[in-house]
Amino acid sequence: MDIEAEQRLFDACLAAPGDAARLLAECPDRRLAARVRRLLELHDAEPQRLETPALLGMAPPRRVGSFELLERLGEGGIGEVWLAEQQQPVRRHVALKIIKFGLGTQEVLARFELERQTLAMLTHPTVARFHDAGTTPDGRPWFAMEYVPGLPITRFCDEQRLGVEERLALFAEVCAGVQHAHLRGVIHRDLKPSNILVMQVDGHPLPKIIDFGIAKATTATSPATDGLTRVGHLLGTPEYMSPEQAQLSPLDIDARTDVYSLGLLLYELLTGTRPYEVTRDCFDPAVITREIVDGEVERPSVRVLRPDPAADLRAEARNTTVRQLAARLRGDLDWIVLKALEKDRNRRYASPGELCADLERAATDRPVTAGPPSLPYLPGKFPGGHASRGGPAPARSWPF
Known part of the structure; x- marks a missing residue:
């Protein structure tokens, strides 16, 4: 959507x-x-709506709860997100989300309550922390969460000219955060670069997952979503939507839906492009569905070699050349990405943890589950985790 x-x-x-x-x-x-x-x-x-459309654009209150609103960061169909400051009991900046004037319907309130209950139950370093919640005097609910002064993960990686290994390390941390949400019974359903911001903490990059506005509950202990997921409505961002989302089948939404979106993100991090183009300028659901469901996914190592005026620039953003990038992606990373992007969800990784585990196997030169166990492939892999090039595999701290 x-x-x-x-x-x-x-x-x-x-x-x-x-x-x-x-x-x-x-x-x-x-x-x-x-x-x-x-x-x-x-x-x-809505009986308590403001009476004229002009009032919908009126200035918001200067204060919400114990927070002073400083600057509007963005808005969606029903809510606004503000940079706010709290002075007591601690001084800090937060991102405060509040329902817009005149949109406090029962359906909107239920969706908003789901989002803030979801955030409150997630406690992971790569998920934006929940701080506080309340209701304004005019009856509009709000919640305050960690303010993430960062960039979308793809833009951050390009501006920092991070190589493939550094990008994979950041991606693994994102997988850990999504896995945490899944273990709490929450499917994000809208994973994309703008919902994964990277900030610097003590000189080290740290990704933060935000915006659980269309999340789906999968267990009895997670916030109820009954009646909030509608058949016939595209939920998610077309460019990062799974085939089951595009086919408008909410019963098919499970952890593998987020795995597909993670696969799209991984493809973009590695190649600088998406496997197929579904633009937000397209308003025809049939076109969107056809491209996502039937569009062919080209191997990343082949994609980066395709004639393209921007190919050299994308390789430079990965601190390498086009030929070197293709060689690095060829083989294990090709297979891992393609398995995450299987149209048939039964052939995908079952969880972000499985996806990350295969990336770890590739990093330590062990056979990956995504690769066919063919004779030319296996002799190049060593059970002791040593690279076939003759030296020990580079050490890395993986979150799984």
């Missing part, structure tokens, strides 16, 4: 209610139009 497109259309309809019917009729994405029409109906039905 494209939150930005939904937000733009929703705001346009609110700002010009007389043109709302025309704007919805002219929208080329019928599902998007239907979602916005539903939001408008819920907005109009």
Whole structure:
């Protein structure tokens, strides 16, 4: 689901209610139009809504709970995220998320409550920490979480010119955070670079997973999601969506859905491109579904060799050359990425932990589960974890 497109259309309809019917009729994405029409109906039905669209853009309160709002960081279809400062009992900056004026419907409140309950139960170094929650005097719920002054993981890696090994180490930490969420019964469903920010802690990069706004519960002990996952609605970002998400089958959403998104992220970290192009400018769900479900995934080592004016720049961002990058990706990393991106979820890794374990095997030159146990392959692998090139494999601290 494209939150930005939904937000733009929703705001346009609110700002010009007389043109709302025309704007919805002219929208080329019928599902998007239907979602916005539903939001408008819920907005109009809310008894405590502000009475005029102009008031929806009014300035927010200066203070929310014990936090002073400093700067708006972003917004989605129903909420806003602010940089806020707390003075007492400790001084710190937080990211504070609050429901927009006039959108406190039962459905929106339930989804928002799920997100803050989800964050409260996750305690992992690579998941943004939950700090506090409450309700404003006008009845809007909010929650405060760790402020992550970082960059999307792909941009961070490129700007720092991190090599393949350093990128794999960061990716392994992300896998550990997603695995933690899965063990708590939570599927993220929207893993993408902008939801994985990297910050510097004592001179070392640390990824942080954010935005559990469309997360799904999978166990009885996790927050209830009954009625919040709808058939016929694309949930997630098309560029990082799994085939089962694109096919609108919520019963098929499990840990392997996040594994697929992690595979897409890994592909992009290694090659600088995505395996297929699904742009947020496309409003046709049928086109999106066809590309995700039927689109061919090219091996990363082949993709980086494809003639492309930006190929050299992408290799330089990985502190190598195109030929050297292709050689590094060829073999184990090709197989690992392709297994994570299997269209049939039964052929994927069952968990982020399994994916990370195969990356560790590749790093220590042991046979990976993704690779076929062929005769030319196995003799080059040594059970003692020594590289076939003759020296010990580089030491690395893996989170699994």
